[in-house]
Amino acid sequence: MNKPATIDFATATAIQIPAAATGTQALHDLVPGEARDSLLAVHDVLCRKLPQDRLAIYEAGGGSCSVLPPELLSRSKVTVVDIDEDQVRNNTYADEAILGDVQTYSFGRETFDLVICYNVIEHLPNVDAALLNFRDALKRGGMILIGAPNPRSLSGVVTKYSPHWFHVWFYRHIRGIKDAGLPGEPPFPTIFHPLVTLPRLEAFAAANGLDMIYRREVESPRYPEMRRRSPLFAALVDAGVAVLNAVLPRGTDVRRGDYHVILRKR
Ligand SMILES: C[S@@+](CC[C@H](N)C(=O)[O-])C[C@H]1O[C@@H](n2cnc3c(N)ncnc32)[C@H](O)[C@@H]1O
Numbered sequence: 001m002n003k004p005a006t007i008d009f010a011t012a013t014a015i016q017i018p019a020a021a022t023g024t025q026a027l028h029d030l031v032p033g034e035a036r037d038s039l040l041a042v043h044d045v046l047c048r049k050l051p052q053d054r055l056a057i058y059e060a061g062g063g064s065c066s067v068l069p070p071e072l073l074s075r076s077k078v079t080v081v082d083i084d085e086d087q088v089r090n091n092t093y094a095d096e097a098i099l100g101d102v103q104t105y106s107f108g109r110e111t112f113d114l115v116i117c118y119n120v121i122e123h124l125p126n127v128d129a130a131l132l133n134f135r136d137a138l139k140r141g142g143m144i145l146i147g148a149p150n151p152r153s154l155s156g157v158v159t160k161y162s163p164h165w166f167h168v169w170f171y172r173h174i175r176g177i178k179d180a181g182l183p184g185e186p187p188f189p190t191i192f193h194p195l196v197t198l199p200r201l202e203a204f205a206a207a208n209g210l211d212m213i214y215r216r217e218v219e220s221p222r223y224p225e226m227r228r229r230s231p232l233f234a235a236l237v238d239a240g241v242a243v244l245n246a247v248l249p250r251g252t253d254v255r256r257g258d259y260h261v262i263l264r265k266r
Helices: 034-049 070-074 085-090 127-137 154-161 164-174 198-207 222-229 231-247
Strands: 014-016 055-060 076-082 096-099 112-118 138-149 210-218 258-265
Touching: 034 070, 034 138, 034 210, 034 258, 055 070, 055 127, 070 076, 076 085, 076 112, 085 096, 112 127, 127 138, 127 198, 138 154, 154 231, 198 210, 198 258, 222 231
Parallel strands: 055 076, 055 112, 076 096, 112 138
Antiparallel strands: 014 096, 138 258, 210 258
């Protein structure tokens, strides 16, 4: 991200965007695999459990593309808050895009049916403040969808303990994303607040009026992506993973690099 995590909200700007664009990258360019399957299951839960009329959706750290199915987006008013000016400018699907910090930006109580915070909490120093803001902005029965990297996985540990330049190198040379690391382009610096760890997130949610109604750890989409793009590198990583899984307690799979959860406000 280009900006520090603190921002002067005197300068926070709201940009009105005509209408949610169709053809949003609903499945986020995910290659076939567990992450994609889980996102489809998440779509199913949201479509079944959210009210069937017009929805108010808050995408926290929305960036420039949405993980929601077009069916849901097309009947929603979508508000995005993002701290990165370029991300806000490049956003085409929101009805309103606000330059702001999700840890401190607050909406009126019980404003939204759904809050989405996808691949964002790992970048926040105050995850607790952000989650409480999301909860307060939700209507009763409203839901928060969180997607995040699992700090207790191989990719989570590598991401947490490696320097940012390595993330940029990985995105450019292994993932083949030429613009990686340029202003407004991922990867964004990661922090990994303790609440990003799934059991802690679940306990914090339960203590703050939020029930976890969906929880799934999935193989990081980087594995199928690497196998396709860089088979030799992928074979090395797969071999390392097999050794780690063999020596770690039974049932551990360090490939599970990401998770999806849905929290529902009591
Ligand atoms: C990895 S991107 C994910 C974007 C989008 N949610 C997606 O899944 O494509 C992380 C986003 O979080 C935003 N971000 C990071 N810290 C933030 C903060 N404190 N407040 C608002 N947005 C933030 C970044 O600018 C970036 O757009």
